[in-house]
Amino acid sequence: xxxxxxxNSMESNEEExxxxxxxxxxxxxxxxxxxxxxxxxxxxxxxxxxxxxNVNNRMASLAIAxxxxxxxxxxxxxxxxxxxxxxxxxxxxxxxxxFGKGTLLTVNP
Amino acid sequence: xxxxxxxxTHLIKTRGQQVTLRCSSQSGHNTVSWYQQALGQGxxxxxxxxxxxxxxxxxxxxxxxxxxFPNYSSELNVNALELDDSALYLCASSVxxxxxSYEQFFGPGTRLTVL
Numbered sequence: 225x226x227x228x229x230x231x232n233s234m235e236s237n238e239e240e241x242x243x244x245x246x247x248x249x250x251x252x253x254x255x256x257x258x259x260x261x262x263x264x265x266x267x268x269x270x271x272x273x274x275x276x277x278n279v280n281n282r283m284a285s286l287a288i289a290x291x292x293x294x295x296x297x298x299x300x301x302x303x304x305x306x307x308x309x310x311x312x313x314x315x316x317x318x319x320x321x322x323f324g325k326g327t328l329l330t331v332n333p
Numbered sequence: 334x335x336x337x338x339x340x341x342t343h344l345i346k347t348r349g350q351q352v353t354l355r356c357s358s359q360s361g362h363n364t365v366s367w368y369q370q371a372l373g374q375g376x377x378x379x380x381x382x383x384x385x386x387x388x389x390x391x392x393x394x395x396x397x398x399x400x401x402f403p404n405y406s407s408e409l410n411v412n413a414l415e416l417d418d419s420a421l422y423l424c425a426s427s428v429x430x431x432x433x434s435y436e437q438f439f440g441p442g443t444r445l446t447v448l
Contacts, residue, residue, distance in 0.1 A: 256434055267337075267423050267439030268376065275434070311375060320366070320389050321437065323375030 228312045233328040236302045244297040244327055246312030251292050255316040259286065259297045261308040262326070268311065271297065307331045337440035339424050345446045346414050354409045354443045356424030364388075365407040366437065367399060368423040376423055382407060383429075411445075419447045 229247040236242040248257065259271040272279055272286045274295075279286040285298040299306055311326040338357045346352050358365050364383045368376035378391035382401035396412040405426070411418055421444050425437040 258436075260437075267425075267441050268437075269439065270436040273434070273436065309375075320378040320381060320391065322378060323368075325375050 227322075228314060228324055230310075230312050230324065230327045232325070233330065235330045235332065236299075237332050238304060239301050242299040242302045242306070242329065242331075244299075244310050244312075244329065245294065246296070247294045248312070248314055249293045251314055252316060255314040257286065257288060257292075257295050258313045258315050258321060259284070260311045260313065260321075260323075261306075262311070263305075263308045268323075271310070273315070302329075302331045304331050304333060337424060337426050337438050339422075339440040339443050341443060342441070343444045343446075345448065347448050348414055348416060350414050351410065351412045352414060352445060354411075354422050354424075354445070356407045356409070356426075356440060358405045358407065358424075358426035359438050362426035362428050362438070363405055364427045364429060364435075365401055365405065366425045366427075367407070367409045368425065369393075369418075370421040370423060370442070372420075379409070414447045416447050419445060421445075 256273050258273040260268040262268045272284050274286045287296045309326040309328050311323050313321045315321050337359050340355045366381040367379040370376040379393050380390040381388050385401045398410045400408045421442040423442045425439045427435040427437045429435040
């Protein structure tokens, strides 16, 4: 399975943008890049996914490098409710999502 | 629209026992995946069911088995429980096979404690 590398933790201030990086140098051409987040005592929640082009939705933006070996999840204005563990996952033709340890995002008021 | 629900919320079993966990998929979803999440770790894929057939399995022994019913609800069965099976068990549903372009909707999980 293609693996991803994320920082263990990051810190941000409320109402500031947050850029969460992810490296996936062994990504294959058919792997989608998925981002999920998990708030304390809850199941993971879908954030965004993409294949080659940058993607935007109501929660976040996903910027994908041209060589697809890295990506960045962008939260445009962090709120206290965004404090969670963020997982960057590659999903491919083997039809499963392989979660790593993710990045623990702390948002300061 | 009802989301993914799981039952029970918490469960305590002793080593060697068997357990059945249940999941109701989100309406319109034909795929369900099960994950095990140990404390401090990310979820680990157990297996996936698509239209009542197992389609993909992670690195879990055969004593972990599952079923998907015609209404797309699902069960996870674990036989001969071991202490290391203590974890949060998550169910996720999607409109198609996970891992590709489909987002998965997760339930709140069942916390299993094995004594």
